[in-house]
Amino acid sequence: MKFLKSLKTKQRQIIDKIQFNMQMIATGATGKTAIQTAWFEHAVDIPLPSGLTFGTEDPMMANEILQDLRRRRIEAHSGGYITSQDAYKMRFELCDAENVVAELHTNEAIGQVLTGTTSGSSEQELHEYDGLLNRASNSHALLPMVAPPPLGGSQDDELRFMEDNRLVAKYLSTALRHHGDRASCSVGIVMTKLDTLFDSEEEARSELTDELLMRWLRPLVQVVNQSQKVFSAAIIPTSAFGWQNAEPIPSTIETGATTMYRLKDRYAEPYNTTPLLLWTLLNGLLPVQLEHTSAEQEAAVSRVVHMLDSDLEHMPHWSIPIKEAGRSLI
Ligand SMILES: Nc1nc2c(ncn2[C@@H]2O[C@H](COP(=O)(O)OP(=O)(O)OP(=O)(O)O)[C@@H](O)[C@H]2O)c(=O)[nH]1
Ligand SMILES: [Mg+2]
Known part of the structure; x- marks a missing residue:
C-alpha cells in the first residue's frame, strides 16, 4: 500500500502539469457507449507507432476495462448496448514510454439528459443537466454526435435526426457561451x-460529399464556425460496429421508437473510431498548449502534439476540417 501511495503522489506531481477534459454530447441511442467501447477494444493500452500510449492509470483499471469489455461484447451481440444511466468519471493517461505526459478526464455521457430535462424535471434530473453543461463548458475537446436516419427509415426517423441536430447544437452553443477564453476548445x-x-x-465516401455532410449537420457546423471559443473543428463520420455487421432489433422497429441494433458477429470492426480518438487527443491538447505558460510545460505538450499528429497522419482516416487555429476553413 505504501508503494501505491508514494506512486500516486509521484504520478500526481507529473499529472499536475497537463490535464485536459473531453465530453461527448448526444441524445440517447446515438452510439456514445459504442464508440467508447470501440476505444476500449482497439485503442486503450495499445501503443501507438509514435511510442505514445493512451491508457488506463493502473493495472486495476486496465483489468476493470477488460472485464467491462467482456460484458459489453455479449450485450452488443444479444440485445445491443443498454442505455447509460450513470455519468461516472474516467481518467486516462497519455504516456511516452512509461512516463505520464498528459491526463485526460471525461465522464460517461447520458443521452436521456438532453431529451429528458425540462424546467419541470426533478432535482436529480436538473442536477445531471447542470453537471453535463458544467463539464462541457470546462472541456478542451467536445464531441457533439448525431446518428443519421437509417436507410429506408421513416419520416419519424428524419424528424428525429433534425430534432437531435437542433438540441445537440443548443447544448453545444450553451457550453461554448460559458467556456473560458477565445479558442479555448476544439469540437469534433x-x-x-x-x-x-x-x-x-467506398459507398459512404462517394455518396456523403463534404457539402452534403455540412448541409445535414448545419446547426452544429454553424455553431462551431461562428464561435470565437472554438480553436479547431472537424466533421468525423464513424461506425462503431463496422460495415454490414449489425441487424436491427425487430421490437424497436415496430414501436416507431429509435431503432436499436445488435452486432451480427461477436466482434465489431469499428470504422474511423481510433482516428476520432487521436483527433480528439490532438485537438484537445492544442488549446491546453495555449493555457500553459512555463517553457517546460509548453515543450511537453508540443512534443505530444507532434507525436499524435504523426500517428494520425499515418493512420487511414476520414475527417472534414472546418476550423484550424481559430480560422474557418469553409
Ligand atoms: N448499426 C449500428 N448500431 C449501433 C452503432 N453504435 C451503437 N449502435 C446501437 O445503437 C443503440 C444505441 O447505442 P449506444 O452506444 O448505447 O448509444 P448511447 O449514445 O450510449 O445511448 P445512451 O446511453 O442511451 O445515451 C444500441 O442498440 C447499439 O447496439 C453502430 O455504429 N452501428
Ligand atoms: Mg450510453
Whole structure:
C-alpha cells in the first residue's frame, strides 16, 4: 500500500502539469457507449507507432476495462448496448514510454439528459443537466454526435435526426457561451452509425460529399464556425460496429421508437473510431498548449502534439476540417 501511495503522489506531481477534459454530447441511442467501447477494444493500452500510449492509470483499471469489455461484447451481440444511466468519471493517461505526459478526464455521457430535462424535471434530473453543461463548458475537446436516419427509415426517423441536430447544437452553443477564453476548445462533430446507411466505406465516401455532410449537420457546423471559443473543428463520420455487421432489433422497429441494433458477429470492426480518438487527443491538447505558460510545460505538450499528429497522419482516416487555429476553413 505504501508503494501505491508514494506512486500516486509521484504520478500526481507529473499529472499536475497537463490535464485536459473531453465530453461527448448526444441524445440517447446515438452510439456514445459504442464508440467508447470501440476505444476500449482497439485503442486503450495499445501503443501507438509514435511510442505514445493512451491508457488506463493502473493495472486495476486496465483489468476493470477488460472485464467491462467482456460484458459489453455479449450485450452488443444479444440485445445491443443498454442505455447509460450513470455519468461516472474516467481518467486516462497519455504516456511516452512509461512516463505520464498528459491526463485526460471525461465522464460517461447520458443521452436521456438532453431529451429528458425540462424546467419541470426533478432535482436529480436538473442536477445531471447542470453537471453535463458544467463539464462541457470546462472541456478542451467536445464531441457533439448525431446518428443519421437509417436507410429506408421513416419520416419519424428524419424528424428525429433534425430534432437531435437542433438540441445537440443548443447544448453545444450553451457550453461554448460559458467556456473560458477565445479558442479555448476544439469540437469534433461526429456522425455515428454510418453502417445503417451504407454498406462500405467506398459507398459512404462517394455518396456523403463534404457539402452534403455540412448541409445535414448545419446547426452544429454553424455553431462551431461562428464561435470565437472554438480553436479547431472537424466533421468525423464513424461506425462503431463496422460495415454490414449489425441487424436491427425487430421490437424497436415496430414501436416507431429509435431503432436499436445488435452486432451480427461477436466482434465489431469499428470504422474511423481510433482516428476520432487521436483527433480528439490532438485537438484537445492544442488549446491546453495555449493555457500553459512555463517553457517546460509548453515543450511537453508540443512534443505530444507532434507525436499524435504523426500517428494520425499515418493512420487511414476520414475527417472534414472546418476550423484550424481559430480560422474557418469553409
Ligand atoms: N448499426 C449500428 N448500431 C449501433 C452503432 N453504435 C451503437 N449502435 C446501437 O445503437 C443503440 C444505441 O447505442 P449506444 O452506444 O448505447 O448509444 P448511447 O449514445 O450510449 O445511448 P445512451 O446511453 O442511451 O445515451 C444500441 O442498440 C447499439 O447496439 C453502430 O455504429 N452501428
Ligand atoms: Mg450510453
